[in-house]
Amino acid sequence: MAAPLLEVRDLVVEFPGRRGTLRALDKVSLDIAPGEVLGMVGESGAGKSMTGAAIIGLLEPPGRIAGGSISLGGQRIDNLSRRQMQRIRGKRIGAIFQDPLTTLNPLYTVGDQLAETMRTHLDIDAAEARRRAVGWLEAVGIPAAADRVTAYPHQFSGGMRQRVVIALALCAEPELVVADEPTTALDVSVQAQVIALLRRLTREKGTSVMLITHDMGVIAETADRVAVMYAGRVAEIGPVKSVVKAAAHPYSAGLMASIPPLSHRVDRLPQIDGAMPRLNAIPQGCAYNPRCPHVFDRCRVERPELLPAVETRAACWLFDSHAPRERAHV
Amino acid sequence: MSEAKALEAPIFEARDLSRHFDVSKPALQRLLSREGRRTLRAVDGVSFAIPRGTTFSLVGESGCGKSTVARLAVGLYPPSGGAALFEGQDLAEARKSVAQRRRMGMIFQDPYASLNPRWRVSDIVAEPLRAFGIAEGAAALREKAGALLRQVGLSPADGGRYPHEFSGGQRQRISIARALSSNPDFLVCDEPTSALDVSVQAQILNLMKGLQRDLGLTYLFISHNLAVVRQVSDRVGVMYLGRIVEAAPAETLFTTPRHPYTRALMEAIPDLDMAGRERQPVAGEVPSPIDPPSGCTFNPRCPLANGRCRAERPALIPARGTPQTLVACHAVEEGRDGFEGRAAA
Numbered sequence: 198m199a200a201p202l203l204e205v206r207d208l209v210v211e212f213p214g215r216r217g218t219l220r221a222l223d224k225v226s227l228d229i230a231p232g233e234v235l236g237m238v239g240e241s242g243a244g245k246s247m248t249g250a251a252i253i254g255l256l257e258p259p260g261r262i263a264g265g266s267i268s269l270g271g272q273r274i275d276n277l278s279r280r281q282m283q284r285i286r287g288k289r290i291g292a293i294f295q296d297p298l299t300t301l302n303p304l305y306t307v308g309d310q311l312a313e314t315m316r317t318h319l320d321i322d323a324a325e326a327r328r329r330a331v332g333w334l335e336a337v338g339i340p341a342a343a344d345r346v347t348a349y350p351h352q353f354s355g356g357m358r359q360r361v362v363i364a365l366a367l368c369a370e371p372e373l374v375v376a377d378e379p380t381t382a383l384d385v386s387v388q389a390q391v392i393a394l395l396r397r398l399t400r401e402k403g404t405s406v407m408l409i410t411h412d413m414g415v416i417a418e419t420a421d422r423v424a425v426m427y428a429g430r431v432a433e434i435g436p437v438k439s440v441v442k443a444a445a446h447p448y449s450a451g452l453m454a455s456i457p458p459l460s461h462r463v464d465r466l467p468q469i470d471g472a473m474p475r476l477n478a479i480p481q482g483c484a485y486n487p488r489c490p491h492v493f494d495r496c497r498v499e500r501p502e503l504l505p506a507v508e509t510r511a512a513c514w515l516f517d518s519h520a521p522r523e524r525a526h527v
Numbered sequence: 528m529s530e531a532k533a534l535e536a537p538i539f540e541a542r543d544l545s546r547h548f549d550v551s552k553p554a555l556q557r558l559l560s561r562e563g564r565r566t567l568r569a570v571d572g573v574s575f576a577i578p579r580g581t582t583f584s585l586v587g588e589s590g591c592g593k594s595t596v597a598r599l600a601v602g603l604y605p606p607s608g609g610a611a612l613f614e615g616q617d618l619a620e621a622r623k624s625v626a627q628r629r630r631m632g633m634i635f636q637d638p639y640a641s642l643n644p645r646w647r648v649s650d651i652v653a654e655p656l657r658a659f660g661i662a663e664g665a666a667a668l669r670e671k672a673g674a675l676l677r678q679v680g681l682s683p684a685d686g687g688r689y690p691h692e693f694s695g696g697q698r699q700r701i702s703i704a705r706a707l708s709s710n711p712d713f714l715v716c717d718e719p720t721s722a723l724d725v726s727v728q729a730q731i732l733n734l735m736k737g738l739q740r741d742l743g744l745t746y747l748f749i750s751h752n753l754a755v756v757r758q759v760s761d762r763v764g765v766m767y768l769g770r771i772v773e774a775a776p777a778e779t780l781f782t783t784p785r786h787p788y789t790r791a792l793m794e795a796i797p798d799l800d801m802a803g804r805e806r807q808p809v810a811g812e813v814p815s816p817i818d819p820p821s822g823c824t825f826n827p828r829c830p831l832a833n834g835r836c837r838a839e840r841p842a843l844i845p846a847r848g849t850p851q852t853l854v855a856c857h858a859v860e861e862g863r864d865g866f867e868g869r870a871a872a
């Protein structure tokens with residue numbers, strides 16, 4: 198594998214509060230290769246959006262990075278000043294959020310917003326920026342782009358707005374795009390269009406994507422690899438087919454099984470009993486141990502690191518090759 | 528199902544049910560800009576019947592009117608046209624009697640908004656008992672609430688806590704317990720699992736199925752998620768811009784969808800089995816229900832649309848080839864949807 202574009206190592210994000218500090222991300226490690234799409238899945242509160250926010254340097258205060266590192270193309274970006282980070286955001290890392298209305302400025306035309314982004318980050322003049330803005334609107338499939346470039350965000354429909362946001366995220370030709378639930382606010386029939394567009398454009402430009410979503414269907418179609426998050430930790434990471442079809446970690450396996458299939462009816466859906474623990478009540482050892490059907494003594498005491506599992510890497514003691522006897526009773 | 532039961536009247540029936548909303552600008556503004564009144568036809572002539580003990584689902588994208596139907600079905604809105612019938616009796620009439628009113632209930636989408644944060648869970652669950660005069664006295668109410676909580680997989684001791692102490696899935700269990708407290712026959716469930724994570728969604732769907740089996744409940748189930756609808760439904764209606772465009776037994780609908788919109792919708796949904804497959808997205812977006820297209824409202828997005836589709840509104844009639852399916856589509860009626868060819872292949 199080529200040297201990774203993005204390297205996250207043992208990332209810790211904490212929220213200091215009156216009743217003590219909450220640890221929202223606990224030693225998250227992952228890589229994204231150039232041109233790769235990494236899917237981030239997990240239940241709400243698992244830390245997938247938090248990971249994205251930490252990477253683009255937009256953690257909500259009082260949240261802060263309390264440990265570990267984030268590197269982009271070999272350069273540390275987690276310890277940069279606000280001003281330095283502003284130059285990276287937009288230029289080297291683009292962001293797409295769930296709600297296009299909050300991403301776009303309602304007081305500027307979409308053309309102005311595209312041109313401003315490009316002029317901030319690229320060495321081009323106003324006429325060139327305007328020309329490229331029209332080109333980008335065409336590229337994302339806005340009909341009559343030359344006329345629509347002077348329209349305001351409210352004059353577009355939801356799906357068209359999200360297309361503009363994609364153009365905005367990609368127009369400065371970043372190396373990485375962090376897309377946080379880019380299709381969740383859209384109708385199913387429009388979701389497919391937007392995902393297809395994002396996939397096509399990033400493939401053409403060789404852009405890496407971190408795709409954060411709770412929709413496993415979108416991940417299965419779009420991602421190359423998937424990271425499954427649980428209680429602020431990466432539970433499993435691996436190629437998309439392996440995680441979807443043959444997940445090693447009992448949580449990922451349970452999560453995949455609980456998705457209702459469209460292709461047939463099942464009498465009873467497999468379910469994971471209980472709920473994900475709150476940040477102030479994460480159990481000792483493996484965070485999943487109270488809900489895990491394969492739990493044994495070690496899981497309640499010692500936290501598992503990501504270990505090589507069958508086709509993926511899973512944070513689960515079942516895959517500790519130094520203690521093979523423990524697997525016998527599974 | 529036995530002969531006698533099959534002949535029994537449906538527990539709920541919508542007959543040409545409509546609900547329009549006046550979305551006009553204020554009178555002075557209308558006068559100044561010389562605009563007329565504007566009407567949003569949220570539900571525009573919808574008909575279906577739900578036999579006792581079964582689940583009828585309405586599925587569609589946002590703005591298709593499915594939640595408005597849910598509200599009409601429990602009497603939260605009066606209809607603008609047509610009728611909602613509860614056991615053959617007009618719903619508004621039925622709701623005048625406490626004995627009838629307690630027999631219908633609703634489960635809402637957002638368990639964070641539908642539970643009063645200042646009330647203890649046992650009070651929330653027991654409120655319908657008190658309101659309908661089913662049980663009286665603190666001890667009896669508490670005991671009944673405890674039993675209901677146990678029925679939905681919580682502990683009677685949870686009754687002393689407040690909603691914020693529970694997770695989303697547990698809160699939805701509380702709203703189900705509340706809906707069950709008046710011992711209803713008919714429950715309207717408006718996107719009951721949309722706000723929940725997928726592993727929790729499975730818990731709630733299993734619970735709802737179990738309760739239906741044990742208590743003989745009838746559900747009107749509203750969802751935008753086709754996979755969920757397939758798991759729970761006996762019969763499904765697909766809505767588009769305020770109308771039902773296709774209605775069929777669940778298995779028939781999912782194995783042989785007929786309306787071009789239903790087929791496009793199923794094609795558009797990413798499925799786990801489709802990893803790496805290119806899908807054909809539906810073109811365009813849902814038009815505004817204030818000014819819907821003439822004729823068949825799907826015609827601007829439909830690959831099969833012709834002059835007739837743009838002019839004439841299609842009726843919901845048995846489909847050529849699959850007569851147990853009702854479909855509102857000229858192309859299906861005329862046999863130009865390629866169904867015979869697909870069926871032969």
